Amino acid sequence: MQKYPFQITTEILNLVAEICELTGQLSTHSKLNNSPQLRRTNRIKTIYSSLAIEQNTLTLDQVTAVISGKRVLAPPKDIAEVQNAYEIYDRLDTLDPYSVDNLLLAHEVMTRGLVDESGEFRSRSVGVVDNHGNVLHVGTLPAYVPGLVSELLDWVKNNPRHILIKSCVFHYEFELIHPFADGNGRIGRLWHTLLMSKWNPIFAWLPIESMIHDRQEEYYRAFNVANVAEDSTVFVTFMLEAIRDTMLEVIDGSVTVKQSKSEKAATRENTVMNYLNNNGEITNSDVRKLLNVSVATANRILNTMVEKGLIIRFRSGRSWAYRKR
Template sequence: MGKYEPPYTISNKMLELVSSISEKVGKISSHRELEARPHLRKNNRIRSIHSSLKIEANSLSLAEVRDVINGHLVLGDQKEIQEVKNAYAAYEKISEINPKSMSDLIKIHGIMTYRTVEESGVFRKGEEGVFSGDQCIFVAPAPNMVNELMKDLFSWVKSSEGTIHPLIVSAVFHYEFVFIHPFADGNGRMARLWHTVMLYRWRNVFEYIPLESQIERFQAEYYDAIAKCHVNGNSDVFIEFMLSMIDQVLDEVIIQVNKTNESMSEYVKRMLEVMEYDVPYTANAIMEALHLKSKETFRKNYIKPAIELGLIKMTLPEKPNSKNQRYVKQ
């Protein structure tokens, strides 16, 4: 029996999207834009986690996810809060993960599902199906087939290195992973994380590209593309869909970076330099660090534009003039 080859066919649309994505990644990477913008990197990481969990029906808001990650008290469902902590821990491992390692996949699943599912860090032992409401739209392969199917998939990933573009390989892997459905829970989260890991190994800028946010915006189309591939018996539709999602989210990141470049004044840059991330500062403490005397100058030239750009936030946004107000660099 020959080695496994996932069924797909390269189309002109795929090639056009690969070219477009490569050009846009080059624009971001050549100027090291995200490396110079830690606030954008962190914001995008939080958006990725929030969106990937929201797709799986986690109800925590973006602000609540941010607070959980920053170690603040959040009143909510404890399982959902744990899911955020788990996802953050898993995403923090991106640079360490070997995307061609099945043992790494199983290990990261253990982190992603820690204390939230019974079968954590192991392949499923039972039958699984994908449901839309009460209707079963897809029955996953039998559990006794999972290990061999995953071995075949990882063997293909290894053999594709240097011959198939990573943008294509990562999309094929994502679809095949969803098809195999190797875990009892957490398959969607793991598929999206692994897609990001594979893209990161191609170009490290993808560590902080919020691809999951783009998928969440087009969640219905995401599931529709998967369903069409199940019917067609190949991953062509899904590959084109994911490439278009990556292409679109890169446009957003370029705009995000340009907006910050154009809008951030020297005043704001100076203020950010004297502030640590996630540390609450009083206005007086920041003014003292900047050697400022005028509160009006501080408000007009420093605080107001930084808040508008999303670079800092108020701890009491509903009470902007409170004596207990603090400012936090994001």
């Protein structure tokens, strides 16, 4: 029996191939390679989103201010979470992703001054809870945690599967073990990023956590489905899609276009309206193909057009579609 059950589906293989292709594009052409400001912006988005998933109350502007050393009126705990997260993400390239000691160090920095067992595996039983307070899973008994974490890191290091797949499996299995009293989600997402960044450094600067934050309900649902099935395939697929879509958004934002933002938005809206003139209705998938954008960008375009009164949304079968008002 496979130690960490998951299936290598055609969808997963296609996602890995697509991500590999996008990695080449980002490594060759992206502004991430020569824009410290863009990297900093993405890092701030990453920290804001990962903490927001765990109910941190600071806005993106407030997180930016804290990282810039400015005074912010907010709960001290939330400010400390931002400062700690920024410190450990800034040290990402110094961490060994297969070291238990480094994992504990990351937890110590991430939770410094915030939890009793900072930098230590938990000594009591805990459960995995979604953002509605529903218990999704009861963590491993404390006595087994150190050994299971060590085994998991060894598996990721030595298994021949592609690191894109292994890092997603790690993310799921790490949350299943739930090795810390607090901070498991933050550390799990950090370590997922670390594992991928050792394959290609570009992943250290991609705000994948921002996409997870946007799809938080799906994130928890994928974990829950995988937990019930005792197989992480659904979660691995979800995470690969989130990685792929994050990369598409970064590429979309990095393309040099002489149009202003308003001109670009108008061009896209005109393209959508022309499509509707010829076809009557349009879906998110149609917009993605039509404009070569990600799922999130297509949603943003369509929602903006709805707000402007250009189109209306309606139920078409099991999904949503849009038509002219």
